[in-house]
Amino acid sequence: MTDITALSINTIRTLAADVVRKANSGHPGAPMGCAPMAQVLFSKFITGNPSNPYWINRDRFILSNGHACVLQYIMLHLAGYDVTMDDLKQTPGHPEAHLTPGIEVTTGPLGQGFANSVGSAISGEHLAALFNKPGFDLFNNHTYVITGDGCLQEGVASEAASLAGHLQLGNLIVLYDDNHISIDGDTELSFTEDVLKRFEAYGWHTQEITDGDHDLNGITAAVENAKKVTDKPSIIKIRTTIGIGSKNQGTEKVHGSPLSAEDIANIKTKFGFDSDKHFYIPDEVREYWRSFGERGQKAENDWNNLLNSYKDKYPEEAADLIRRLSNKLPNNWAAALPRYTPSDPAVATRKLSETVLNKIADIVPELIGGSADLTGSNLTRWKTAVDFQHPSTNIGNYKGKYIRYGVREHAMAAVMNGIAAYGGLIPFGGTFLNFITYAWGAVRLSALTGFRVLYIMTHDSIGLGEDGPTHQPIETLAALRALPNILVLRPADGNETSGAYLAALNNHHRPSVLALTRQNLPQLHNSSVEKTLQGGYVLEEVDNADITLVGTGSEVSIAVDAAKLLKSEGIKPRVVSMPSFELFGEQSVEYRSSVFPDGIPVVSVEAMSTYGWDTYSHAHVGMRTFGTSGPYKEVYKKYGFTPENVAAKARETIAFYKGKSVPSVIFRP
């Protein structure tokens, strides 16, 4: 270890102790223990341009043990990213990609960063396969990860690791901070497996460094080795001392709380620093790190020159790439979305979704996705699709865009976040709607970070029938609607399915969930691709209406049929289709009150928990229990999802409000 290297590492350590204490939160131990590996990665391996953190061929660095947040913010500060010393003093609890350029993904919920890195590596391999040409290595970056014990205990990381091994992602290099400590204490309490053996079983290349506190040459050599292994992801287990320097080093006491002022002072003295100086960065350390930015700027300049030559030689590919990097969709892509009339046959919305994918997959080439082993059910595969697989398997290649996620819903969602973070691609993934909750940890981060990820969720209600209550979502739409910054779209027919894709793709900083039926649905009168974007709209209007019936997805046609029954009795019903609460909530109050005019009671029908529907309806036909196993029509009848029952609820509601004032669902305090 050279003097400057040691000085830099100790600067990181003392700075980490100071920052955590100042913020009165965060975890000092891991940043101090991981300082040597971070030093090696940022000084020798990671190429990035602090002046342009989004340069597409940068190496990605992901801190999966996000509670070591301060380490990442310190490295960004030292490397010259736009993280000032004042920012550093207010380092958040966990890295926040949506707020700080240079942070690739928001981490903290354990295992997520690790799984994101698999998406990042997939993107790198795919874009390299697609755009690289002889002499034009436009994509040759690596994804580097630091992870702790906690992440490796999480199921989402296990799923992602198995997938990464299967896909032979050679551009993925994980440094495992093996500090033997978790919050409860020594890992002997709960985590005694042989981690490297497990990763070997997944098909990873594994290495071990026994003295990660001091053996920088060893870490360097291991990362160099890992880079040479191009057909396997790599994990390097690095034994470190958590909170090194502290009087409590190597124990859980340094894990989750700030160190005492006295302890910090002693650490500084031990490392040869002035114990009275806080947030101190020696000038020579500042000077030393200047080279990071210079190296990165040069790399980007060289890359831009390469791209310029590429433009001449491969104008078509270059145009595609440049368009993607500008985050613009192809012109007129939406013209490819199919449109329907009521005379078109009844079709399940999952099938209509498949039609959309077939129409747009080649027009919007950045779409990349698959299913968690439910391809034939989710109908996520388009006709020209090729599997994303390592070429040696002969069942696909890295140019392929159909990802076989396996039965790994949580990893699928986290991998999609990693793909979205990488840039140049739009990920989608399918499973049954009920199993989006298996993936919730990652879905939540799609929303929090604002990633354009498409969740294609089929079998979206008790209407899936025979699979029974274990597979029938009840609470799922309420959970999604309560989650900020995510679009939930439940289209009622073909036009609304096209509208749902239009909304999903045009929302660049918001994930979307498409809730799609297993069962066939008729093409509705007055349904509309464009009106879908308003979230809710009038399908059937009538003067002096007695009642408004509102439905979503498969229940809209039931509402339409209920309206027919009511009309035959001289009752005047309106019908509203409401594919998206979120989009509707964003409309003007004038528009919303035209959809739900004051004075007219509203009955909702949705084969889902009624929880939350009091916002828009006075009475509900919905679910208050789990579902049941049986043919879909019987199940629907059992729970009252029939025109007859909806009509009965409408009559009851009209009677209830006779002579009473009807509460407005739009005008509220």
Place this chain on the structure above:
Amino acid sequence: MTDITALSINTIRTLAADVVRKANSGHPGAPMGCAPMAQVLFSKFITGNPSNPYWINRDRFILSNGHACVLQYIMLHLAGYDVTMDDLKQTPGHPEAHLTPGIEVTTGPLGQGFANSVGSAISGEHLAALFNKPGFDLFNNHTYVITGDGCLQEGVASEAASLAGHLQLGNLIVLYDDNHISIDGDTELSFTEDVLKRFEAYGWHTQEITDGDHDLNGITAAVENAKKVTDKPSIIKIRTTIGIGSKNQGTEKVHGSPLSAEDIANIKTKFGFDSDKHFYIPDEVREYWRSFGERGQKAENDWNNLLNSYKDKYPEEAADLIRRLSNKLPNNWAAALPRYTPSDPAVATRKLSETVLNKIADIVPELIGGSADLTGSNLTRWKTAVDFQHPSTNIGNYKGKYIRYGVREHAMAAVMNGIAAYGGLIPFGGTFLNFITYAWGAVRLSALTGFRVLYIMTHDSIGLGEDGPTHQPIETLAALRALPNILVLRPADGNETSGAYLAALNNHHRPSVLALTRQNLPQLHNSSVEKTLQGGYVLEEVDNADITLVGTGSEVSIAVDAAKLLKSEGIKPRVVSMPSFELFGEQSVEYRSSVFPDGIPVVSVEAMSTYGWDTYSHAHVGMRTFGTSGPYKEVYKKYGFTPENVAAKARETIAFYKGKSVPSVIFRP
């Protein structure tokens, strides 16, 4: 293979094909392929009493690949459980423990059954350590599992497998149906890891059977070996042919759809059956299986005799065991719940929960639980707790009741389901409220199956402060409230925390989620242990009220302070505490309308998504975005959770309804 064994296996296979076709759902392939291993398990190893499916020392059988449901129902039918041929013809899509005695756990969502089995095995080891005495092996049963590829790809199973290996659960024996086929096709598409090597890394004993279609002796010997390994869980990889006998055997075509009538006829012919006979069970097969029930009845009789002798020798232990098995809590246990007065100091509800655990852990000895590596944060460990660990570790023993779940939230919840299913124990587990969604797949099954599981979820809002938005729940309570058959309890102080435990323990067939604060809360005037059981109640009443303020948990005291501000201005506020929507919803309409009287507008305050609050309040102080990282008081202020802002919202609401009729929140169509 003897003739009768072969006949029995082929009976299972043809019956599976018939049943799946009749129900027009389900999966014929796996039941047909798994018939030999099921034959071995049920004829040679599993002891159970069809006349008393809940006999506590039965062997447990869990079908983790729940889509092979028909296999389990057929085995129960053959073995003499109360599954008639008519029941069989209506086999549900997945095993439903809440409907069919003999089914131990509801499976189908992949990985759950596998993880449940770890809970089952923990229970077996714990109760054996607790109650067995020399000559009295009251608990010596095994937990047998059949699992497929899908389960082993799921993160929840990986987490559980790592935990089971750590805990050295020798009574757990898993048969892995390695049929190389998932829904998408050959497992080469996505699942190419070395499964046995992975399990070795977890510390499991592993074996392999290469011809699982025919090598019954091999399977038998392997299970016998596994039983001999008492300090490791065992997995036996058994290569089978999915849908064996079908023209499409060994392919994904036999996975998820009924076989054609023609194919079934050919299978029957191939297996020497009459192709015209449906649901056919040869008499000799019926006769053969009679011994299962006889063997089980004898085993239970012997066990009852053993228990009778045990009663004489160990009366105290016997009384405890018999009480547990009768599913009764100890007399007067609730008298131990602490009660508070307003002069008691302000304390965080997580800390109050710790106090409750300390008071009741020894009085209610069937409580067994821990935390997903957040012990010091969740405060789930009581003073006399001993770790549940393998005795060889010297850090605990199998009598211990504190489970170190590791950073494995999903497995923790699924393991708790397995413990609840076993009987004689009440499981609880802790993590941050936000991470209950990591465990949702299992939480949902707690609710669906009706298991008394206690989720002790701390850091229950943006009030956790510095950890930031990745850890701050927003959508979580809405999701839980929308889930059927689960109690959500968010106590406001000490009395309500005691009330929450009272409700949770007294709900024998419903899981509970306790949402507890990180921050301190004052002891409220008029709060009550008993009123907590009504879900919502009036804390402060006033004649001719202008407004009702309703809060939950940490926001109740803010509502109380807001009421003081309003009173100082001459406004008359009522205050309602609402710890549980579910319990409140179960009260009489008279009671509910006394809590929310007509004509008085309601303002709610809860540091959580406002989604769903339109049911009980006209205006809300709540969250509509993600939170932020910072000190709790600053974060609360930023989002309006202050007495001043609640008072302002109250004034606004009163003004809004001035001269207008106020919609009733109780009387609805």
